[in-house]
Each structure stands twice: as C-alpha cells, then as structure tokens.
Amino acid sequence: QVQLVESGGGLVQAGGSLRLSCAASGRTINGYTMAWFRQAPGKEREFVARSPWLSSNTYYHDSVKGRFTISRDNAKNTVYLQMNSLKPEDTAVYYCAAAVTRGSSRVVDYDYWGQGTQVTVSS
Secondary structure (H helix, E strand, C coil): CCEEEEECCEEEECCCCEEEEEEEECCCCCCCEEEEEEECCCCCCEEEEEECCCCCCCEECHHHCCCEEEEEECCCCEEEEEECCCCHHHCEEEEEEEECCCCCCCHHHCCEECCCEEEEEEC
C-alpha cells in the first residue's frame, strides 16, 4: 500500500505561482508512475501531468503545457507540481496518484490516490 498526502494548495491571484507536494509513505515511489489530476466543481476528474518510472519524459494536459512542471525526488519519496502563470480556470482540487504500471492520462489506471488539496485562483 502507498499512502499519498498532498500539500501546498491555497488561494493565489491570477498570474501567480504555487508548488504542490505529494509525500508518499508505506512504500517507495520507485517503480511507480506518479501523476497529478484535478477536479473542479461539477466536472470530472482530469489528468494534469505524469512522470513515469525510469523515464525522463513527462506528460502534460495541453491546457497546462509550458506553465506546470511535474518532478519527483525519489530519495525524499515526494512528487511536486510547480504551477506558474496560474489562471482562474486552474481552480480545482488537485490529487496526487500512483500507478504500478507506466500509467496514462486515465483515472482508472491509477491505484493509489491522495485526499487532494484545494487550489483557488482569483481573477
């Protein structure tokens, strides 16, 4: 079992930045694809970014490319999401997720989830 705990959310003005953290416990994140998803009120949970294990490649939703960066510190068992140039449409609960496979952009492919952290971007 992997337990995931997100932190770093909050209220920020449009154009600002936040860095989300996802601390894993129970098992090392080595061997897992780590990802971030988000869910806005009344909408389905959507893929934001992922970092496959043993790959230098990272993948992003088109709406965040060039603004968000996912990174992982395997030694600290932590995954980060640096969010720059935030927009009001980025407002959502952000979730960290782990997949034992190479993962994808689909919610169903992820095995472990955190409880989420709220990000609110004011205009």
